[in-house]
Amino acid sequence: MDELTTVRAWDAGRPGPSEEARTAARARLEAAMARESEGAAPGAGRLSRRIVLRTAFAGLTAAAAGAVVVALDDEGDRAPRLEAVSAAEVLRRAADRSRAAGSDLPVPRDDQYFYTRTYVTQVPVKGGPTRTWNDESWMSVDGSKPSLRQEHGKVHHDPPLGKHEVRWPPTVYSKLQKMPTDPDELLAMFRGNAGAPADDVMAFFEGCMLLMGPRVMPPGLQAGTFEALSKLPHIKLDYHDADVAGREAVGVSHPKASFTFLFDRRTYDYLGLRTEGSSPKKINGEWKQVDHYYETRTLKDIQVVDRIGQHG
Structure with a gap:
């Protein structure tokens, strides 16, 4: 034949x-x-x-x-090999990569801080100059101390968490440690334990929010999240993508959600999130969402430090 x-x-x-x-x-x-x-x-x-x-x-x-992920073989850039994978398979490979990579960070003490540096870009949907920020944050590990957080260059001084304060997704490391790492249990949590198909969009959103903020994932939680989301129907692959550092990436998204996970095409390392956003503006007495943009966030550095202002 x-x-x-x-x-x-x-x-x-x-x-x-x-x-x-x-x-x-x-x-x-x-x-x-x-x-x-x-x-x-x-x-x-x-x-x-x-x-x-x-x-x-x-x-x-x-x-x-559904899509094709392009990788390069040992012969160099002029010898591409094409490999058919689904969005679910990309998430599963990202989970495997996360487990294999592990973490070289020490288990943090409650009195320490997580230092993160995040590179952010905003690209206007209708064209215009791209805006960039290098946001730095120092988050209290157990929430008992004030934290300092940057969002789009603006500094926010967050007070210590109250004893009965509930925040989702959690930022306190001990609460993240209590979350399940089993994909089925995580998916049920993301769906609100209802498990109905109508909750699939919310489940994808919750998974994105968990991985979006300046927080450190306990062992297995990031991998479990990727595997949980791989079980959702309708997730799709965007293979013409790039992260904010210009690296070729493959994106995984849900057609009814405004978030896209970005992964390295060759290694399946998690690179960050791209979101669709807009700014509120009052027009004729009514607030409307205008100036739509695409925002990409890539975590550039993360350390466990003893005080605000320390970089590791």
């Missing part, structure tokens, strides 16, 4: 790709052909059959599996 017969027989019996998917695959094929022609020597002739088949197969895979 030759290669073309293999491609035609692949996934036979399933509905074919949509016209939108065909158009996208055709565009990728033409782009690959153009790149190959630019790099070929004069008189080298047409694009090789191997390259054409590889690109065509990528288009079919994207239509059937």
Whole structure:
């Protein structure tokens, strides 16, 4: 059986790709052909059959599996290999990566602080200058001391947490330690223990919020969160993405949520979150949301320190 017969027989019996998917695959094929022609020597002739088949197969895979993650093999940037994965698989691989990476931070004492430095960008949806911030925060480990937190460059002095104060997601390390790391238990918690499909969007939102703030995850909690969210239906993959440092990334989102997880394409390291936001403005006596933007947050540094102002 030759290669073309293999491609035609692949996934036979399933509905074919949509016209939108065909158009996208055709565009990728033409782009690959153009790149190959630019790099070929004069008189080298047409694009090789191997390259054409590889690109065509990528288009079919994207239509059937949801997306294609592009990685690079040992031959360098000019030798891409295409690997079909789903959004759920990316989250599971991110969970495996999180467990393997572990943490080199010591278990914090209650009287210490978590120092974090987060790089934030805001890109206006309708165009305009990009705004950036390097936000630093010192969060009390047990919440018994005042904390200092930056949001978009503005300094906030947070008072100690009250004895009966409930904050979600928790920032106190001991409360995070009490959270389950089992994916099914976490998913039930994110859904509010109702488990109804209507709560899937809320579950995705809760998982994003847990990983968004300036906090340290106890062992297994980040990985468990990724695995819990991988069980949700309708999550999708955005493979033309980049984090705020310009690294190529793959995004995982929910069509009804405004958050997107960003992961490194090669290692599946968690890079940060992108959100869709807007600013309130009073127009004709009514408050409306205007100036829509995309905001990306990437954690650049995290340390356990003894006092506010210390950087580790």
